[in-house]
Amino acid sequence: MPYRTPDERFEDLPDFPYAPNYVTVGEDLRMHYVDEGEGAPVLCLHGEPTWAYLYRHLIPPLAAEHRVVVPDFIGFGRSDKWTAVEDYSFARHYETLYAFVEALDLTDVTLVVQDWGGLLGLAYAARQPERIARLVVLNTFLPTGEEEPSPAFRRWRRFVEAAAPDLPIGTIVRRGLADPARLSDAEQAAYEAPFPTSESKAGAVAWPLLVPTTPDAPGADAMRETRARLAEWSKPALVLFAPEDPILGGARDFFLDLLPTARAQPDLTVDDAGHFLPDEQGPTIARHVLEFVARTA
Secondary structure, eight states: OOBOOOGGGGTTOTTOOOOOEEEEETTTEEEEEEEESOSSEEEEEOOTTOOGGGGTTTHHHHHTTSEEEEEOOTTSTTSOBOSSGGGOOHHHHHHHHHHHHHHHTOOSEEEEEOTHHHHHHHHHHHHOGGGEEEEEEOSOOOOOSSSOOOHHHHHHHHHHHHHTTSOOHHHHHHHTSSSGGGSOHHHHHHHHTTOOSSGGGHHHHHHHHHSOOSTTSTTHHHHHHHHHHHTTOOSOEEEOBOTTOTTTGGGHHHHHHHSTTGGGSOOOBOOSOOTTHHHHSHHHHHHHHHHHHHHHO
């Protein structure tokens, strides 16, 4: 049986007053999402080891003009969680994301991705372009195992291996910010809310270990196919990176070169932010997203 975080863990979280919504995906798994506003949807996909709370500062300004949908991947947030690291795979995550978008029948989507949200979300967009109107690519990558992992990623992966199974989720988020002092103790606790036990953290442990680091690793073929398809992407794409991110900040030029339409957009960066840039500069990112949608409508 999957683990389901008790509802009381999510009471009175700072800046997160949103009623929960659920859809059944995969093997009778309950997947949670925030659903606010009306209009063409903006779908925001979180990464490691966060959940929908990462986008709390984007939701109000985006929802003033659009429908904003922010799911928790299986293993994160209020969604059900497999309790063994080996239960997680790129394929299973992709299948649940596919089922989620199908269940909500989302079309004309502005897709916003960060970290693992990019590995999965860009793979989805490359294979289901008829549902996607435009891409907003925040700090992420498409690892195929051919490139040498950065020293920062190698340190991160060793840390996860050493800390498993009880990752310090809130501490990880705080240390991933350009200014850790921006995150209050209550906000740090909100990031920890979905993960009260070691078994509930299996998904957070799994993601760093699932990043392909050799060409024959599971998921590497999917990343190569995603790159090949995105190299022919013809719809608008905005690459919006925080260069201060030591793990993924250097991938900005990779996406500017990969996506044929990316350099048609203004040359923008998210300054004074680290790996979890939606947390630190949410209103700025929201403004850039709204302007991008308006000029590419």
